[in-house]
């Protein structure tokens with residue numbers, strides 16, 4: 001399995017507009033690991049290409065990371081930073097001459113159908129500028145190209161939100177509470193990519209580093225990577241930042257960065 005981190009940033013992206021903090025200043029330097037587009041990954045598994053979320057930066061993300069094929073899109077939830085590149089599925093659909101199957105919580109699929117109604121009206125809207133989507137709401141484990149995909153229900157604000165598991169890989173980009181039953185669904189993962197917005201455990205909708213670490217300690221994956229990161233966390237000084245917060249960062253936990261490729 002090959003996992004490409006297309007985006008590792010929170011909903012604002014990093015740099016944050018008009019922010020002059022050290023992280024944001026560094027993020028504006030070409031090639032900085034602190035430059036973070038909105039969270040999304042691309043997974044190649046058993047010869048199939050699965051796209052997780054379609055961020056506002058989607059078309060740039062897939063171009064820059066040389067993603068040349070997408071077989072299906074799997075959405076985690078309906079927040080704008082995870083769905084608002086959806087119109088740009090037109091390019092992969094046009095190049096591959098397909099209608100794109102999309103999967104996600106029923107609520108997410110419904111909101112995509114509302115926001116992008118023309119992408120579901122094949123008879124009305126035709127031509128090279130429009131892609132067509134094939135909706136598949138999911139609530140439980142499902143088979144996709146002969147691979148089991150397991151939704152991991154989490155609490156994240158007021159919208160229905162899933163992480164996902166495929167084989168021994170878990171992806172949970174937006175989470176405030178990971179219920180015990182969902183933790184069980186992640187037992188045995190070797191690679192975990194999980195939300196860690198900042199060092200503030202009181203954020204209403206996201207894990208902080210400390211909470212992501214607690215989950216990693218319980219699951220004991222070989223490696224845990226933190227994503228959906230805001231500008232408070234700086235790649236250059238992350239271990240030092242953790243020490244300042246009184247956090248003893250284990251060796252198997254690192255920050256994600258855009259363009260990172262993980263093999264499993």
Ligand SMILES: [Zn+2]
Nearest residue numbers: 011079081174
């Ligand atoms: Zn998000």
Ligand SMILES: [Zn+2]
Nearest residue numbers: 019021024231
């Ligand atoms: Zn900043």
Ligand SMILES: [Zn+2]
Nearest residue numbers: 077079156174
């Ligand atoms: Zn969200």
